[in-house]
Amino acid sequence: MFFIPSSLYGKAYFFPLRFWYLFLIKKRLQQTAELSHKEFVRFGSLGLVSFAAIVIIILFKLELSEDAFKFATFTVASLIGFNLILWTVLGSDEFKIKARPIVFLSFLCVIVGMVIGKYGANVGLKPWIYYPVPLLMNMSLPPIVLSMNRNQIVAYLLLSFLSAPLIHSTFSFFFNWPEYMPFLEIPHYKTLVN
Numbered sequence: 001m002f003f004i005p006s007s008l009y010g011k012a013y014f015f016p017l018r019f020w021y022l023f024l025i026k027k028r029l030q031q032t033a034e035l036s037h038k039e040f041v042r043f044g045s046l047g048l049v050s051f052a053a054i055v056i057i058i059l060f061k062l063e064l065s066e067d068a069f070k071f072a073t074f075t076v077a078s079l080i081g082f083n084l085i086l087w088t089v090l091g092s093d094e095f096k097i098k099a100r101p102i103v104f105l106s107f108l109c110v111i112v113g114m115v116i117g118k119y120g121a122n123v124g125l126k127p128w129i130y131y132p133v134p135l136l137m138n139m140s141l142p143p144i145v146l147s148m149n150r151n152q153i154v155a156y157l158l159l160s161f162l163s164a165p166l167i168h169s170t171f172s173f174f175f176n177w178p179e180y181m182p183f184l185e186i187p188h189y190k191t192l193v194n
Helices: 006-031 037-059 066-090 092-097 098-118 132-143 152-173 189-191
Strands: none
Touching: 066 092, 066 098, 066 152, 092 098, 098 132, 132 152
């Protein structure tokens, strides 16, 4: 089993929250004089859920297999990459305005897509289903749901095609984790040094 220190779990929770704060709600919170009851409940609930998850992890000494840890890491990297691409393509103002559909697309295109790609073969799906379906979801849904114009669509498709090899190359080269795109072989830096 692959044990992850609780501090790493804590950092994994707070990194996406920092990203969310920086790009989506920082200005809104600065303009708000008083915190409404609805906002207090929303942010309080998020804090309680995060705290409860960390307590459960510590109390039950939860461990992840190395494979599950890699999959979770790839998923977080893909989520960050997906949102950075949308932020770059849409611009910060439009990205903030369309925050709700972007959260929905992040879940559907990245998390559901990664699960289909990872476990499709294990549940008996054919390769022509579990490879193209996540790809088609990523290529078609964001331009349609976010009503992108022609230039945005071209930029989005170009950056999306580049993001997967970039994530794969980074993890393969620095960590020797070739599982993201196993058909694209990238040597680990230690093999180049030796």
